[in-house]
Structure formats: structure tokens, C-alpha cells
Amino acid sequence: MLSHTLRRGTLALATLVALPTAASAAEWGDISGRFVYGGDAPVAAKLTIDKDVDVCGKHNLVNEELVIGPNKGVANVVVFVRDRKIDVHPDLKATEPVVLDNLNCRFSPHVVFVQTGQDLIIKNSDPVGHNSNVATLKNPASNTLIPASGETKVSFRSDEAVPAAVTCNIHPWMKGWVVVRDNPYAAVTDEEGNFTIKSLPEGEVELQFWHEKAGYLDSIVINGKKTDVKRGRMDVDVSAKGTDLGEMVLDSSVFK
Amino acid sequence: MTHFLPFLVTAMNRHSTFMCRNRFSLSPVALVLTVCGSLLFVSGCGKTPAASFRPNMVEAAKQRLKPEQEEQVATILEAMFGTPDNPIAMPETGLDIGKLRLAAGPVHSDIVGRKNGLFREHCSHCHGVTGDGMGPTAAFLNPYPRDYRPGWFKFKSTERADKPTHGDLVTILNNGIYGTSMPSFELLGEAKVDALVEYVKYLSMRGEAELNMMRYFFELDDEDEGKLPETRDFLVEEILLPVAERWQEAEDAVIEVPEMPEVDLAESIAMGKELFYGNKANCVKCHGVTALGDGQANDYDDWNKVVKQWSDEVQSSHEVSTKEMSREEKAEHREYLARADKALAGDALEPRTIQPRNLRQAIYRGGRRPIDFYYRIHAGINGAPMPAAAGTLTPDEIWHVVNYIRSLPYEFDGELGADRSMVARDRL
Numbered sequence: 001m002l003s004h005t006l007r008r009g010t011l012a013l014a015t016l017v018a019l020p021t022a023a024s025a026a027e028w029g030d031i032s033g034r035f036v037y038g039g040d041a042p043v044a045a046k047l048t049i050d051k052d053v054d055v056c057g058k059h060n061l062v063n064e065e066l067v068i069g070p071n072k073g074v075a076n077v078v079v080f081v082r083d084r085k086i087d088v089h090p091d092l093k094a095t096e097p098v099v100l101d102n103l104n105c106r107f108s109p110h111v112v113f114v115q116t117g118q119d120l121i122i123k124n125s126d127p128v129g130h131n132s133n134v135a136t137l138k139n140p141a142s143n144t145l146i147p148a149s150g151e152t153k154v155s156f157r158s159d160e161a162v163p164a165a166v167t168c169n170i171h172p173w174m175k176g177w178v179v180v181r182d183n184p185y186a187a188v189t190d191e192e193g194n195f196t197i198k199s200l201p202e203g204e205v206e207l208q209f210w211h212e213k214a215g216y217l218d219s220i221v222i223n224g225k226k227t228d229v230k231r232g233r234m235d236v237d238v239s240a241k242g243t244d245l246g247e248m249v250l251d252s253s254v255f256k
Numbered sequence: 257m258t259h260f261l262p263f264l265v266t267a268m269n270r271h272s273t274f275m276c277r278n279r280f281s282l283s284p285v286a287l288v289l290t291v292c293g294s295l296l297f298v299s300g301c302g303k304t305p306a307a308s309f310r311p312n313m314v315e316a317a318k319q320r321l322k323p324e325q326e327e328q329v330a331t332i333l334e335a336m337f338g339t340p341d342n343p344i345a346m347p348e349t350g351l352d353i354g355k356l357r358l359a360a361g362p363v364h365s366d367i368v369g370r371k372n373g374l375f376r377e378h379c380s381h382c383h384g385v386t387g388d389g390m391g392p393t394a395a396f397l398n399p400y401p402r403d404y405r406p407g408w409f410k411f412k413s414t415e416r417a418d419k420p421t422h423g424d425l426v427t428i429l430n431n432g433i434y435g436t437s438m439p440s441f442e443l444l445g446e447a448k449v450d451a452l453v454e455y456v457k458y459l460s461m462r463g464e465a466e467l468n469m470m471r472y473f474f475e476l477d478d479e480d481e482g483k484l485p486e487t488r489d490f491l492v493e494e495i496l497l498p499v500a501e502r503w504q505e506a507e508d509a510v511i512e513v514p515e516m517p518e519v520d521l522a523e524s525i526a527m528g529k530e531l532f533y534g535n536k537a538n539c540v541k542c543h544g545v546t547a548l549g550d551g552q553a554n555d556y557d558d559w560n561k562v563v564k565q566w567s568d569e570v571q572s573s574h575e576v577s578t579k580e581m582s583r584e585e586k587a588e589h590r591e592y593l594a595r596a597d598k599a600l601a602g603d604a605l606e607p608r609t610i611q612p613r614n615l616r617q618a619i620y621r622g623g624r625r626p627i628d629f630y631y632r633i634h635a636g637i638n639g640a641p642m643p644a645a646a647g648t649l650t651p652d653e654i655w656h657v658v659n660y661i662r663s664l665p666y667e668f669d670g671e672l673g674a675d676r677s678m679v680a681r682d683r684l
Contacts, residue, residue: 129538131643140417147536169641170541224452
């Protein structure tokens with residue numbers, strides 16, 4: 001394991017060094033927006049808990065494929081910048097590892113964003129053992145045993161075009177997602193449906209929207225008009241004053 | 257091939273067979289003659305079509321590729337890897353074309369009387385000409401034969417996500433896989449086994465390159481107009497090397513196995529038992545309190561999971577109401593479903609759940625040497641739900657679990673040290 005991690009680490013480092021990281025944009029701005037559910041919010045189905053019932057059974061776990069917040073915000077929409085070569089703001093250097101917790105027999109947070117070369121620490125705060133099976137496509141997939149209060153470290157060589165599912169083979173209802181990008185410009189919406197991507201270089205960027213139940217969000221109601229967003233991609237102008245995309249409504253049919 | 261990639265032709269000329277070279281230098285008439293001639297040699301001109309690789313229909317339908325995109329993938333694959341009769345080894349793959357030629361093609365003897373076409377003679381019945389695990393006998397076997405295309409291999413000396421070493425695959429071919437339909441091929445002799453292993457690596461690289469390309473269409477920019485760039489840089493850097501390099505890295509990535517700790521065997525078995533049932537190693541969750549492999553009965557291995565999840569998805573798409581769709585959307589929806597159904601019927605085997613190993617039977621697919629157990633527990637089993645214990649268990653603890661598992665078919669009844677052994681048959 002050690003030699004393996006080292007080898008992977010070295011490679012990741014080499015990739016980092018090779019990347020154009022020079023910050024040359026003159027001005028920086030944020031992009032924000034909000035995803036809203038169009039229609040009556042469905043009631044999340046209760047999960048059947050048939051493993052470690054005494055521990056996992058007491059948390060009233062529900063299916064988290066589609067989480068609609070109290071104000072109809074669509075949570076867990078992934079927003080990321082597609083542009084491969086993008087100037088990165090000097091304050092955004094990722095140094096701290098990202099943590100994905102096995103907590104109350106679910107993944108917390110449900111969707112986690114990590115950059116290439118950054119460590120993802122998968123820990124287990126539950127009194128029962130878990131394993132975390134990360135089904136990446138471009139990176140070698142990993143599946144590690146994580147005992148109660150244990151943790152494991154995963155890092156990624158290259159970005160993933162589609163978020164990768166994380167599952168636990170011991171508790172089959174558990175599912176989470178890892179978004180792997182090679183720049184800091186990605187965000188996941190909160191329960192209100194809000195997202196903000198901070199300090200992008202001024203000018204045009206291409207955003208992509210993704211949700212686990214819908215895939216790429218290619219049909220969004222903007223200003224009351226159903227808009228085709230080809231493959232969930234949208235060109236957006238970043239201004240130093242900040243760019244607000246406003247309310248974007250996702251029809252219930254998007255999630256079928 | 258109607259159009260081919262100029263940069264690759266050089267590679268083909270350098271690395272392909274004599275016949276293949278002819279294809280690009282002779283006139284069309286001569287070309288027809290050559291191809292006909294070679295067919296005549298095999299089975300009579302025009303009677304049997306030359307063997308061809310099957311496209312990965314499930315992935316193509318899943319990615320909703322257009323017919324011209326599927327065609328582009330097939331064309332690039334042929335330029336990179338050749339055909340079942342004429343394999344190509346691009347230098348980046350590190351594959352030995354001499355070995356590939358011995359394994360590829362129809363079964364025949366060459367000019368010095370050496371037998372060729374080994375893969376088709378010994379392997380393709382189960383693993384298929386394409387190495388997709390869907391040869392004619394595949395559906396009748398349990399477990400299904402291995403599909404090499406995703407590049408996952410279970411029984412090896414490397415870390416979970418790494419490729420196997422050449423030696424790992426040689427071991428599998430020599431020993432077979434106990435408890436499955438995979439027999440031993442040791443009697444073929446070293447050279448032939450070696451050639452077959454090289455060919456398995458070739459089919460796996462080809463299959464993974466195909467997957468990479470099919471998945472890449474979604475990443476294309478609008479200005480690519482739905483076509484993969486046919487430049488050497490792109491195809492080598494983005495498609496081929498990510499696969500080939502990992503095969504090469506595997507050779508130096510063998511797990512270091514420390515000596516078994518010097519403790520009394522009975523003591524080690526007792527500690528292993530504690531770990532097995534405890535919350536740290538947690539073996540009991542899947543292998544069951546009885547260790548009969550009855551703890552987790554409804555999981556799938558990764559090969560079956562791909563098919564299972566997608567067929568569920570297709571099934572729910574069948575149930576979506578088309579009422580509010582425009583005529584165009586309806587047609588697109590119907591076409592997608594028809595294609596998905598066809599792919600699932602023609603390019604996938606009925607998904608089966610995976611059973612955790614019954615540890616009382618002394619049937620160990622990945623080998624019965626203590627070191628084989630060590631590898632399995634340290635790294636887990638790639639493609640299967642079995643996770644890696646390295647980092648969670650110390651090497652000594654892994655050895656204790658190994659010792660306990662090896663004792664399970666003959667587990668002492670009553671106190672440890674008592675001499676009444678129990679065979680698996682009695683316990684069952």
C-alpha cells in the first residue's frame with residue numbers, strides 16, 4: 001500500500017508541476033446561481049435497512065438521489081468549469097485535504113469535490129465498519145476497508161468527466177459522489193439550491209451542470225422559458241462585479 | 257477500412273504482418289487477390305468471412321453514440337490494434353508482435369510447422385474472439401468467463417487497482433482457476449502460455465482503448481463536431497497511453513509481503529479469528545457468521561453491475577410517459593430504447609449476483625499458497641466487492657487472518673489445540 005501511495009503521489013505531483021498555474025488574469029469574479037425544483041417536491045422514499053440494523057436502523061435514512069430543500073432548492077447539483085486551460089486565482093491553491101465521512105450509515109456530504117493532487121480523506125465516524133468503493137473511470141478505482149473511527153486517503157491523477165459514485169459493499173443503500181476536477185472551479189448546490197464559484201478569471205467560461213438523477217442538465221427553465229442547454233453546457237461571462245445566473249428551474253420531468 | 261489515419265499507417269507498416277503491409281502498397285486488384293488468397297488458405301475463398309472484433313455495443317448504446325461515431329471508433333481501433341487475424345503492436349503498448357502473431361489468427365501451422373492461432377484454439381470458445389467473455393459457451397458457465405475489456409483482473413500480486421504482472425497471468429494459465437470452468441494450460445508449454453498471456457494483454461488494452469474512446473465523445477468541445485481528433489498526439493496521449501502505461505507499471509508494483517510473524521500457529525489462528533469476526537477486519541459481514549459465504553447475498557461484481565445498473569435504467573426509461581414529448585423527441589426516445597434492448601440482448605449476459613467465497617470448502621480461486629491469501633486480503637479483489645485491508649490491518653494481522661482462513665475447512669471443534677478436526681463436508 002505504502003509503495004503504491006508513494007508512486008501515485010509522485011505522479012500526481014509531476015502532473016501538478018506540469019500544469020500551467022501562473023495567475024495572469026487581471027480581474028477576478030464570482031459566478032453564483034440557484035437551482036429550483038419546478039413542481040411539487042416529491043417525498044424522499046425511506047430506505048430498507050437490513051444490515052447492522054441496530055446501528056444504521058435508527059437514523060431514518062431516506063433515498064438521497066433527489067434532495068429538495070425547504071424552499072424548493074435542488075441540492076447536490078454539480079456545477080463545474082469545462083475549460084481545461086484556465087488561470088487560477090493565487091488564493092485558491094488547494095492544500096487542505098477534503099473529507100468524506102461515513103456518518104450514520106450514509107456518506108456525508110452526499111457529493112464531495114476534490115481536485116487532482118489534493119487528498120481525499122474518507123473517514124468512518126460510525127461504530128460499525130464500512131468500505132468505500134470509489135468507481136472512478138479515468139483514475140484507478142479504489143475500494144478500502146475502513147473500520148470504526150478509521151480513515152483512508154485517496155488521491156487522483158486525472159480529472160473525471162463524470163462524477164464518480166462511491167458505495168459501500170457492506171451497506172448497499174449507501175451512495176455518494178466524488179467530483180474530480182483539475183482546477184478549483186466547481187461547486188455543489190446546497191439545500192437552498194444555491195451555488196457560488198469564487199474568483200474566476202474575467203471573461204467567458206463554459207459551465208457544465210450535472211445531477212445524479214438527471215445526468216447532464218440539458219433542459220432548464222430560465223426566465224420562464226424552457227431552454228435547451230446542450231449537454232448541460234453553458235457559456236457564461238465572468239465579470240469582476242460578479243455574475244448571478246439567477247433562478248434556474250428544473251422541471252420535474254428532468255428527473256425521470 | 258474506408259479511410260485510415262495517416263500517422264498510424266507508418267506504425268502499421270513497421271509492426272504489422274506481411275499481409276497487412278500488402279494492403280497498403282498493392283493495387284486494389286492485388287489487394288482483393290491477397291485477401292481472397294488468404295481466405296482460401298483458411299477456409300475457401302468467400303465461404304467464411306474473416307474473423308472480426310465485436311464492438312462494445314452496451315457502451316456505445318449507453319453513450320448514445322451516433323452510427324458514424326461508432327464507425328470512427330472501429331476505424332481507429334483497427335488502425336491501432338489491427339484485426340483478429342493481423343494484430344498490430346504499436347510501440348507504446350510494449351507488446352511483442354511475435355508473441356501476438358503466434359496467438360492470433362485462425363488455427364494453422366506456419367512455414368516451420370509451428371502451430372499458430374492459439375487463442376482461437378484454446379480460449380475463444382469461452383472468452384470470445386474479442387476477449388469480451390462472450391464466446392459461444394459463455395452463457396452456460398458459472399461464473400461467466402472473464403471479459404478483458406474493462407481491464408480488471410482479480411487474482412494478482414499487485415495492488416487492487418493495478419494491472420496484473422505478466423507472471424500473474426502466466427500463473428493463472430498454468431494453474432487454471434479452481435472452482436470455475438477455467439482449466440490449466442500448463443501442458444501447452446512455456447512459450448505458448450507466454451504468447452497467450454501477451455494476447456490477453458493485447459485484447460484487454462484494445463478493449464480499454466475502445467471504452468476510453470466511446471466515453472470521450474461526451475467530453476468533446478462543440479468545435480470538434482462530434483468527432484474524435486485523429487491526431488497522433490490525441491490518440492496516443494489520451495486513449496492509448498493511459499491504458500498501456502498501467503500495464504507497464506504493474507511489473508514494478510508487486511506488493512511487498514513481509515515474513516509471517518513468529519508466533520505459535522494456534523495463537524495466530526486465534527488472533528485471526530478475532531479479527532475475522534471483529535469490527536476491524538469485518539470479514540464476517542460478507543462471508544457470514546458461519547464463514548459459508550452467506551453474509552451478503554445481493555451484491556454484484558463490477559462486470560455484472562455495469563449490465564445490471566444499465567438494464568435497470570433502460571427498464572425505467574421504458575416506463576417514462578412519452579405524452580409530453582415532441583414528435584422528434586419521441587422518435588429519439590424510441591430509437592434509444594430499441595438500441596439499448598438490442599445491446600442488452602446481444603452484447604450482455606444475464607446479470608448474476610456474486611457470492612462471497614464459502615471459506616469452509618477449501619476451494620480458492622486465486623490460489624491456495626499462503627502468499628495468495630495475503631495478496632487477496634491486503635489488496636482486496638479488483639472487480640469484486642472484496643475491499644483492500646492494507647492500511648487497516650497491519651501485515652502481522654493480515655497473516656493472522658490468512659492463518660485463520662486456511663484453518664476454516666478443518667476448524668477445530670471446541671477449544672483451540674484440541675485435535676478433532678472437521679471436514680467441510682460434515683459441516684455442510
